Amino acid sequence: xxxxxxxxxxxxxxxxxxxxxxxxxxxxxxxxxxxxxxxxxxxxxxxxxxxxxxxxxxxxxxxxxxxxxxxxxxxxxxxxxxxxxxxxxxxxxxxxxxxxxxxxxxxxxxxxxxxxxxxxxxxxxxxxxxxxxxxxxxxxxxxxxxxxxxxxxxxxxxxxxxxxxxxxxxxxxxxxxxxxxxxxxxxxxxxxxxxxxxxxxxxxxxxxxxxxxxx
Amino acid sequence: xxxxxxxxxxxxxxxxxxxxxxxxxxxxxxxxxxxxxxxxxxxxxxxxxxxxxxxxxxxxxxxxxxxxxxxxxxxxxxxxxxxxxxxxxxxxxxxxxxxxxxxxxxxxxxxxxxxxxxxxxxxxxxxxxxxxxxxxxxxxxxxxxxxxxxxxxxxxxxxxxxxxxxxxxxxxxxxxxxxxxxxxxxxxxxxxxxxxxxxxxxxxxxxxxxxxxxx
DNA sequence: GGATGTGAATGCATTCACAGCA
DNA sequence: TGCTGTGAATGCATTCACATCC
Numbered sequence: 001x002x003x004x005x006x007x008x009x010x011x012x013x014x015x016x017x018x019x020x021x022x023x024x025x026x027x028x029x030x031x032x033x034x035x036x037x038x039x040x041x042x043x044x045x046x047x048x049x050x051x052x053x054x055x056x057x058x059x060x061x062x063x064x065x066x067x068x069x070x071x072x073x074x075x076x077x078x079x080x081x082x083x084x085x086x087x088x089x090x091x092x093x094x095x096x097x098x099x100x101x102x103x104x105x106x107x108x109x110x111x112x113x114x115x116x117x118x119x120x121x122x123x124x125x126x127x128x129x130x131x132x133x134x135x136x137x138x139x140x141x142x143x144x145x146x147x148x149x150x151x152x153x154x155x156x157x158x159x160x161x162x163x164x165x166x167x168x169x170x171x172x173x174x175x176x177x178x179x180x181x182x183x184x185x186x187x188x189x190x191x192x193x194x195x196x197x198x199x200x201x202x203x204x205x206x207x208x209x210x211x212x213x214x215x
Numbered sequence: 216x217x218x219x220x221x222x223x224x225x226x227x228x229x230x231x232x233x234x235x236x237x238x239x240x241x242x243x244x245x246x247x248x249x250x251x252x253x254x255x256x257x258x259x260x261x262x263x264x265x266x267x268x269x270x271x272x273x274x275x276x277x278x279x280x281x282x283x284x285x286x287x288x289x290x291x292x293x294x295x296x297x298x299x300x301x302x303x304x305x306x307x308x309x310x311x312x313x314x315x316x317x318x319x320x321x322x323x324x325x326x327x328x329x330x331x332x333x334x335x336x337x338x339x340x341x342x343x344x345x346x347x348x349x350x351x352x353x354x355x356x357x358x359x360x361x362x363x364x365x366x367x368x369x370x371x372x373x374x375x376x377x378x379x380x381x382x383x384x385x386x387x388x389x390x391x392x393x394x395x396x397x398x399x400x401x402x403x404x405x406x407x408x409x410x411x412x413x414x415x416x417x418x419x420x421x422x423x424x425x426x427x428x429x430x
Numbered sequence: 431g432g433a434t435g436t437g438a439a440t441g442c443a444t445t446c447a448c449a450g451c452a
Numbered sequence: 453t454g455c456t457g458t459g460a461a462t463g464c465a466t467t468c469a470c471a472t473c474c
Contacts, residue, residue: 016412080418098313197231203295
């Protein structure tokens with residue numbers, strides 16, 4: 001197996017973009033696609049596509065290109081989405097509710113199998129097809145379902161405590177939507193998505209674009 | 216004004232993390248902070264913090280560190296959040312509803328001033344304190360409010376059309392939550408957030424961490 | 431001919447080492 | 453002494469040029 005340390009993180013991210021785009025091509029009946037064709041759809045160069053794929057193996061056919069079905073299978077295998085992943089959600093506020101209802105997870109093989117909230121008053125209430133459970137039930141659900149991923153959408157000041165509980169319950173990957181930095185043990189992978197920061201990055205670019213820099 | 220082209224994108228992103236962390240320090244009454252102190256809170260090195268800040272100016276005091284209040288002001292100015300930004304939301308499904316309700320935007324100075332949906336049946340319905348409007352009203356609202364940012368949370372197959380309409384209406388920045396690549400004119404900045412891809416990146420790391428690689 | 435795959439060169443971000451200031 | 457700010461060195465990602473194969 002390829003050494004994960006030698007692979008640029010950016011390349012792995014682009015792999016997901018390639019997969020997303022390939023599925024679109026597949027739906028329109030395209031059977032075979034060149035690196036240049038895939039690159040054009042994403043605004044990249046053909047070399048970048050080939051170099052990214054080359055980190056993981058040789059999937060193409062010289063003179064022909066890539067077989068769409070085949071490459072989709074390979075990318076799913078590499079990214080780990082050739083199987084289903086059970087996920088628990090912690091934090092059932094506005095964002096958490098949207099995450100449960102978001103259909104895009106299911107189609108990618110992510111299955112939310114439990115919803116939890118620290119607020120005891122929420123326990124027992126319905127959230128989509130799930131019933132909100134108190135945090136005391138987290139470990140039990142993780143053990144029973146084998147869920148290895150937690151999505152955290154709690155207020156910033158609770159995020160670290162909740163992450164600790166998730167790690168303690170046996171979760172191995174955390175997607176953190178709380179607007180704060182959290183730390184996890186070495187055997188738990190953590191990724192953060194801060195929506196406000198994403199807007200902030202946009203305003204930075206906008207200030208230059210709009211030349212209203214009054215210094 | 217600093218040349219935006221010479222500044223690493225990653226550095227700008229970290230600026231947002233610094234700001235977020237500084238506000239936390241401010242709340243606990245910290246008046247002065249060294250680059251090492253700020254770095255430790257985020258798991259970075261002190262040099263990285265200083266180098267990132269140095270792209271934009273000299274904000275520190277040798278032998279002392281950085282004055283928390285002052286640096287917060289500088290970072291907000293750099294990032295463009297020393298003012299309020301009006302934002303329109305396009306796509307009032309689950310995710311869109313959560314975005315409207317998300318309090319984190321308001322506290323960073325982002326104000327959602329209009330909610331739009333292509334589905335005519337949704338027009339007139341309430342969404343938080345807003346009333347959902349048909350897309351035909353988009354240009355008018357953008358012109359009236361001066362909103363320069365659009366958040367797009369529509370299905371993938373509508374995203375490009377909606378982005379075109381937003382650009383046509385005078386929007387200059389787009390935060391795209393639809394799981395697809397969209398293109399915009401040169402004078403419109405675009406950033407994408409694909410929630411499923413974020414999970415996918417996590418499973419990639421997990422497969423290696425959990426050593427269940429069956430090749 | 432038309433495409434992939436890859437060593438070599440380039441360019442960019444990070445880290446190192448230290449000058450300079452309070 | 454303690455800390456910031458920065459030129460120089462390193463390391464990493466991207467691009468270039470081309471060997472290779474259908």
